[in-house]
Amino acid sequence: MSEARMQPAQVSTQPEQAGLSARDREAMDSKSPEVPRLLMDRTKLMMLCFLGSEVVFFGLLIIAYIYYQVKGIQGPNAKEILNVPRTFVFSLFLFASSGTIFIAERFLARKNHRMFITWMWITVLFGAIFIAGQVWEYTELLSDNITMTRNLFGTTFFTVTGFHGLHVTAGLIVLSIFTVLGMLGDFRRGHSSALTAASWYWHFVDVVWVVIFSLIYLIPFFSQS
Amino acid sequence: MTNIPLVPEATKPLPKITDQSGLLTWVASVDHKLLGILYILTSGFFMLVGGIEALLMRIQLGSANNTFLSPAVYNQLFTMHGTTMVFLVVMPLLIGFGVYLVPLMIGATDMAFPRLNAMSYWLFLLGGLLLYYSFVSGGAPDVGWFSYAPLSEKPYATGLGVDYWALGLLVTGIGSLAGGINFVVTIMTMRAPGMKLTQMPMFVWTTFINGFLLILALPPLNAALVMLLADRQLTAHFFRPQGGGDSVLWQHYFWAFGHPEVYIMVLPAFGMLSEVIPVFSRKPLFGYSFVAGSTVAILLLSLLVYGHHMLTTDLGPVWNFFFGAASILIAVPTGIKIFNWCATMIGGKIRFTTSMKFATAFLLLFTIGGITGVSFAVVPIDWQSNNSYYVVAHMHYVLFGGTYFAVMAGTYYWFPKMTGRMLSEKLGVWHFWLTFIGFNMTFFIQHVLGVAGMPRRVYTYPKFAGWELMNLISTIGAFILAFSVLVLIINVIISLVRGKEAGDNPWDAWTLEWATTSPPPVYNFDQVPPIRGRRPLWDLKHPEDPDWKRREPDRQRSTEE
Numbered sequence: 018m019s020e021a022r023m024q025p026a027q028v029s030t031q032p033e034q035a036g037l038s039a040r041d042r043e044a045m046d047s048k049s050p051e052v053p054r055l056l057m058d059r060t061k062l063m064m065l066c067f068l069g070s071e072v073v074f075f076g077l078l079i080i081a082y083i084y085y086q087v088k089g090i091q092g093p094n095a096k097e098i099l100n101v102p103r104t105f106v107f108s109l110f111l112f113a114s115s116g117t118i119f120i121a122e123r124f125l126a127r128k129n130h131r132m133f134i135t136w137m138w139i140t141v142l143f144g145a146i147f148i149a150g151q152v153w154e155y156t157e158l159l160s161d162n163i164t165m166t167r168n169l170f171g172t173t174f175f176t177v178t179g180f181h182g183l184h185v186t187a188g189l190i191v192l193s194i195f196t197v198l199g200m201l202g203d204f205r206r207g208h209s210s211a212l213t214a215a216s217w218y219w220h221f222v223d224v225v226w227v228v229i230f231s232l233i234y235l236i237p238f239f240s241q242s
Numbered sequence: 243m244t245n246i247p248l249v250p251e252a253t254k255p256l257p258k259i260t261d262q263s264g265l266l267t268w269v270a271s272v273d274h275k276l277l278g279i280l281y282i283l284t285s286g287f288f289m290l291v292g293g294i295e296a297l298l299m300r301i302q303l304g305s306a307n308n309t310f311l312s313p314a315v316y317n318q319l320f321t322m323h324g325t326t327m328v329f330l331v332v333m334p335l336l337i338g339f340g341v342y343l344v345p346l347m348i349g350a351t352d353m354a355f356p357r358l359n360a361m362s363y364w365l366f367l368l369g370g371l372l373l374y375y376s377f378v379s380g381g382a383p384d385v386g387w388f389s390y391a392p393l394s395e396k397p398y399a400t401g402l403g404v405d406y407w408a409l410g411l412l413v414t415g416i417g418s419l420a421g422g423i424n425f426v427v428t429i430m431t432m433r434a435p436g437m438k439l440t441q442m443p444m445f446v447w448t449t450f451i452n453g454f455l456l457i458l459a460l461p462p463l464n465a466a467l468v469m470l471l472a473d474r475q476l477t478a479h480f481f482r483p484q485g486g487g488d489s490v491l492w493q494h495y496f497w498a499f500g501h502p503e504v505y506i507m508v509l510p511a512f513g514m515l516s517e518v519i520p521v522f523s524r525k526p527l528f529g530y531s532f533v534a535g536s537t538v539a540i541l542l543l544s545l546l547v548y549g550h551h552m553l554t555t556d557l558g559p560v561w562n563f564f565f566g567a568a569s570i571l572i573a574v575p576t577g578i579k580i581f582n583w584c585a586t587m588i589g590g591k592i593r594f595t596t597s598m599k600f601a602t603a604f605l606l607l608f609t610i611g612g613i614t615g616v617s618f619a620v621v622p623i624d625w626q627s628n629n630s631y632y633v634v635a636h637m638h639y640v641l642f643g644g645t646y647f648a649v650m651a652g653t654y655y656w657f658p659k660m661t662g663r664m665l666s667e668k669l670g671v672w673h674f675w676l677t678f679i680g681f682n683m684t685f686f687i688q689h690v691l692g693v694a695g696m697p698r699r700v701y702t703y704p705k706f707a708g709w710e711l712m713n714l715i716s717t718i719g720a721f722i723l724a725f726s727v728l729v730l731i732i733n734v735i736i737s738l739v740r741g742k743e744a745g746d747n748p749w750d751a752w753t754l755e756w757a758t759t760s761p762p763p764v765y766n767f768d769q770v771p772p773i774r775g776r777r778p779l780w781d782l783k784h785p786e787d788p789d790w791k792r793r794e795p796d797r798q799r800s801t802e803e
Contacts, residue, residue: 059354059431066423066457073461077495081469081480084491091486165478169486172478176469 064214068221071184075225078180079232082173092168096237098158107150108230111185114143115223118192118216128207130199137196140219144189151182174233181229184222191215272356273764274345277363279660281338284367285331290727291374292326295319297724300684304717306705316701317384318403322373324387325407328507329414330370332645336510337362337421339652340449342660344425346755346762347443349434349770354427358420365417373410376403383407386699388496389470391481391489396474405474408467415460415467422456425449434754436773440534443753443776444527447534448513451541452506458545459502466495493552501548505540507641511648512537512579515601518651519583521751522598523590526789529582530776536575543572553624562621569619576612580605595749596670597654600647603678607643611636614689629699632692638685650677650730657737658744662760666741669733676726683719687712752777 057065086094121136155175158164165175195212198204204212268276299319302311311319341359345352353359376382383403385394394404429450433442442450470492472478479485481492512533520527527533549557549565557565583605592598614636618624627633650673657665696709703709747756757779758767771778775789 057431059427062427062430063355063423066426066453070419070423070457070461073458074465077462077465077498078469081465081491084488085486088486088488165472165476169479172472172480172485172487176472176478176480180468 058210060210060214061217064217068217071221071225075177075180075228078173078177079228082177082233085169085173090169092170093163094170094237095174095233096240098161098163099234099237100154100157101234101238104150104154104230104234107147108226110143110150111147111223111226114140114147115220117143118219122212122216125204125209125212126207128205130205133204134196134199137192137199141189141192141196144185144192144219148182148185148189151178177229177233181222181225184225188215188219188222192219272352272360274341274353274356274359275660275762275764275766277359278338278340278342280363281334281341281366284363284370285335285338288326288330288370289335292323292331293724293727295323295326297720299323300717300720302701303703303713305714306703306707306710308702311701313701314381314384317699318382320699321383321386321407325373325383325411326370327641328387328503329411330366330373332507332641333418333503334366334414335649336452336507336645337366337418339514339649339656340425340445340452340510341421343656343755344428344446344449345432346659346758346766347446347753348429348432348437349754349767349773350428350432351766353424354432355424358424362417362421362424365420366414369410369412369414369417371410372406372413376406376410379403379406388500389492391470391473391487391492392483394470394474394492395482396477397484405471408471408474412464412467412471415464418456419460419464422453422460425453426457429453434770434773440531441773441776443513444516444530444533445510445513448509448516448537451537452509455502455506455509455541455544459499459506461499462495463499463503466492466499469495490552490555493555494548497548497551498545500551502544504640505544508645509537509540511604511645511652514648514652514655515583515604517751517753518597518601518655519586521655521749522593522595522601523587524593525586525590526777527582528585529578532578533582536578539575540572543568543575547572550619550624553621554628566619566621566624570616573612573616573619580609580612595654596665596667596674597651599670599674600651600654600677603674604644604647604651607639607647607681611639611643615640627692629697630692631688631696631698634698635685635688635692638688642681642685647677650674655749656755657734658748659755659760659762661738661741662744663737663741664744664748665737666733669729669736673726673729673733676722676729680719680722680724680726684716684723685719687715687719691716747779752780754778757782 117136117140121133121140124130124132124136164171166172192215195204195215203209268280271277298311299316302308302316341353341363374382379402381401381403383389383394383399383406385399385404389404389407392398429442429446469478469480473480473482473487479487481487481489483489516527516533547565547568549561550569553562553565583601587602594602614632618627618633618636654665654670657663691709691712694707694709694712696703696707703713744760746759748760749756754767754770754773755762757771771782775781777789781788781790
């Protein structure tokens, strides 16, 4: 009958680990031999699944852009109206922010809390500069009567870059919350899977911009005709 | 480190969660069991609404040149009926069963993200209300459940109906997407100690795969919907030929979602069947790995075949051939499942409870739906029968004869677990036969109507077409079907009040949800039994002959002497 012995319910299946003390959390994290090693932390896995769906979402918006470019667009197009050098400078800030959040995480791992907070704010600042650049660009385009309604370039351009901008803004809000929580004394343990997940999101938003920037700005800028 | 107490001493007794059964418990709860029941009840309510819409249409079609409904109202009704049934009934119903059962079946206390789970439910409800608000705002959408552009664009659909349609689906879509993520993470990380992926109940497997489908298939819908909303609200040009847009792009995006959606609406039903049939045949599921493997195959194939909804769009012979061939291929994994269920029943000691009756009827009806489905994949047949009642008959055999019958099998099977009381088998007999007869009377004849040339989505037809008698039969069938739903509701109410007490495990089943009380306590399990095989409760009850001691050929052996 030894197989029929009842085992206690798994500890780590407690819902919502929030509200537990740091000591409780550490007890949960310790690997009991009976608990099989999980494939992955649930927060990170959730972020991976979410990013998977985001890849499809952005992929389809970008395919729509490419489709209409190939099909041929009447009226103003990327080559004539986009200020590529200026957007490139602002893009550098977004690209750099991927590096700064990486540095912030390294400081967190070394338990250098002050530097962690500093580099998180730098990340937020760089992201905000990028958004400011996008606002500047949109204002100019709109005042030149380049709108969603003007032609298919406007339709697809504002949809693709607009959704990207929304994602950057959402990321800024999330990162700011994390940073403020850090200033209030959270993340002292040197590791937070929620923060890692947020940084993955931030890298993803960055990678999407690499694709969008190459496609919408660089290719027309360097093409001959 | 000083020993400061981590929690301050309570000055008054803590409230017991079980004490509270008021409204606030239902509105504020993040418990997966309450949310699962809320999902099921809400989609049940929407099913009544969608059913009434269907009945109104059937009354209109009951005789030739009928004037019961105006064409405009008829268009709104078939649009709302389709949208309601797909997005507000079948999807949330299956997600609801998943939310209720998956944590119990894997021995967990809740979903991985309980609050996200609650958010998914409330988004679903909000989306449904947004969709139905369109009636108040001056006219429901009237462009069909797939809202083909350019008909769905501003010049042709001037009211706000389509906007509410798009907004409502966007909101429920985000909720379902979050639900899919929650399923995948829960099943990956929350399984009880020792439960391998290959030991999960089959319903957990299909819900797992369904989670991936939700993650991959909802974004195309969301992308298409935001483009449609941009077109309508910001006068963009995505799908408007006047501005250079391409309305066929809408079809691509919509069906890139729409076909996986078909499997989102049927995979968990397959899972329910794979739980019900073994228990009532007293045998383990035949070919477990093939059932799970074919589910994965369906996941992959379903993402490749959406073009068969567009065989009449003129994609060219190469694409038509590709999508036709891929669609025929998808019959293989589905067929494997049918064979596995039949093989499970063969040689078993079958108990024909109401649940098992519905499961057996599923095998018959879903196979009919599957065969007509394969016939559509043959391109010339599709050209001939597209947009006829043959299509209507096919999809109702798959979704009603398939999913609905499986859900009913699951309802009779799990109702005792959810409520602690058995559904009446006496009323169940009536319910089953009324459903079976009503369903076949309504929809079988529509195959003939379709071949005879009756198009779908027309509000009436002339007398000389000769469709009147068949339509009348279909209408009478629909009312029998409606009556069967009434019997179900009466059965549920009576059984809730004075049904037989269920006990922990009324069906002598083998999966973990039966290891706890009925209904389960808030924390689900006092103790999770050890898991060394696919049927932990069998192992617990038969320590002399547990599954994990048997050699492979013996695993399929009937387990009841």
